[in-house]
């Protein structure tokens with residue numbers, strides 16, 4: 001597939017001197033759903049703001065649909081729809097008026113039939129003549145989505161579309177995003193939830209402290225995420241891991257009271273039961289067992305370690 | 311100059327006028343009431359003792375000044391709020407992310423604000439007719455002058471709106487600079503009526519040139535020559551456009 005967004009060496013230093021992006025390279029393919037994962041302050045919003053024209057890059061370049069975002073900002077921005085993280089709305093205006101304004105701002109002639117379709121798709125048609133101040137938070141977020149869709153973008157940025165949204169609306173949002181993808185729209189969304197990336201994305205990028213640490217097909221990443229750690233608290237401390245356990249590649253903690261085994265939940269044989277059987281055979285007693293899911297945090301930690309090692 | 315996105319200009323312009331329409335009653339009543347009050351106080355009470363200034367009936371003499379005063383405040387207020395509010399509420403994100411040039415943005419916002427202040431100016435002009443006989447010597451020059459003033463002060467207001475980082479900053483220039491200068495700008499008297507140190511000092515007040523020029527379009531004469539007035543308005547226009555150009559180029563208080 002052809003790429004629709006090309007980001008090269010993108011850096012951002014805020015006026016305060018803070019370096020929010022430290023040279024990001026990324027290419028987004030046309031028609032894909034790309035999830036950008038990262039903790040608070042990672043630089044997700046900063047990156048989106050630069051691509052959309054809200055912030056200026058300090059270095060590097062971005063093209064959208066072949067248009068440079070600075071030199072040919074009209075071409076680039078025409079292709080983009082943005083739903084920002086914060087709810088910014090014209091509180092005293094009617095829903096339908098602000099959606100029409102958005103369409104006009106992007107240079108398109110008025111099209112009531114199209115606006116009606118969007119508002120119906122987002123279950124906002126009944127509220128079209130309400131002032132925005134009269135809507136709930138979730139409805140306001142949908143108004144912002146309607147505004148972004150009103151000008152028929154090829155690329156849609158959703159900055160934490162499901163923050164502060166109830167479970168049902170979250171499902172609706174996922175459905176909507178799926179439908180948009182069917183129509184060929186490229187979608188880039190940011191989220192803190194692995195579950196969300198898992199549900200929707202084709203590819204996932206992980207960003208931390210202004211650096212893109214990994215970009216991977218979701219299925220490949222899910223394999224990594226599917227790993228769990230089994231900790232076995234031993235009845236008696238051990239000096240070293242017995243050679244018989246080499247096959248499981250277990251690690252012993254510093255005081256010798258606990259061994260850890262990392263396994264793949266998706267694998268046919270996780271190796272958990274065989275390990276426990278082996279421990280029994282060897283006469284190694286244990287007081288407690290627990291497993292924990294590798295979280296996004298763990299991935300960060302392991303990524304950081306890998307980086308240091310490299 | 312890049313003007314391609316006419317739909318965008320039209321959309322912003324309509325949206326802004328729509329915003330004004332929501333408060334049209336106060337928007338129109340205020341100038342009518344203010345003008346009436348000025349006529350009662352200055353035209354009626356003071357004018358009865360002071361029949362003529364420079365050979366013009368006092369009631370008629372103050373009309374250009376009154377129109378100018380209201381138009382200056384309206385222009386600055388509307389244009390500064392028009393751009394400050396999106397900044398304040400955060401909806402400016404949409405303007406910044408739209409395929410619209412700086413020139414187009416300014417035309418739309420300043421155009422809408424100028425339209426409103428022209429409407430207000432016209433209403434005051436019509437209201438004044440209820441109180442005094444006014445014969446306009448140069449009607450086309452008058453309309454043109456009103457248009458120029460509306461545009462230059464809306465540009466000024468636009469700059470203020472981008473610069474302001476809080477509501478009090480938004481108010482401070484109009485209240486502390488523009489209103490006093492307008493009062494001392496010869497709206498209610500002729501500069502010739504002042505004794506000399508004051509009279510010379512007055513000539514440093516830019517508003518004097520505006521009111522004088524506007525008065526010239528009514529009566530064929532003003533405190534200073536009409537050329538100076540036009541020169542002043544032209545200078546102000548150019549300065550404002552230059553400042554706005556710089557603001558957009560650098561993203562001053564607009565882009566992070």
Ligand SMILES: Nc1ncnc2c1ncn2[C@@H]1O[C@H](COP(=O)(O)OP(=O)(O)OP(=O)(O)O)[C@@H](O)[C@H]1O
Pocket residue numbers: 014015016018020038039040041042043044045046047085566
């Ligand atoms: N206007 C600004 N001036 C200075 N620093 C800023 C500014 N905006 C953001 N930052 C800093 O840049 C970093 C990245 O912020 P950004 O909003 O891009 O994070 P994010 O990944 O979107 O986080 P979140 O998940 O919380 O939304 C943060 O450390 C933030 O404090």
Ligand SMILES: [Mg+2]
Pocket residue numbers: 044045046085159
């Ligand atoms: Mg963010």
